[in-house]
Amino acid sequence: MKFILLLIFSAILALILGPFVPFYGLMIAVALLAALIGGNRIVAFAASGLGVGLVWIVVPMWVTLQTESQLPAKIGQIMGLENPIILVLATGFLGFLIAGFSALTGNSFRKIFEDTGSPYYR
Secondary structure, eight states: OHHHHHHHHHHHHHHHHTTTSOHHHHHHHHHHHHHHHOOOHHHHHHHHHHHHHHHHHHHHHHHHHHHTOOHHHHHHHHTTOSOHHHHHHHHHHHHHHHHHHHHHHHHHHHHHHSOOSOSSOO
16 A cells, blocks of 8 residues: 555656756655655655656656657767667666665655664664
């Protein structure tokens, strides 16, 4: 359940905050979201990574298809890529990694303050 919540909320957060804040502001918000929701560290990493990564793939593709823009093809040519889809997929993968590690950081920060019931450190 926490996986689905974090996936949906991080994707919505990326859609809403993406146009208005730089990527590091979005990643701080993702870390705070993961700290609020809690759960397993792997779940936080995967859910937030998938949520933001999918948004970072779908939105550029949607804009490119709606406007018939040649910008991704031209940027791909400058970078030496033959297919502009590779550029969009690389952007999505980068979003997956950055958001995943941000959520992992937020979740680990939450774990610092959780009571384990044991007087010993883990």
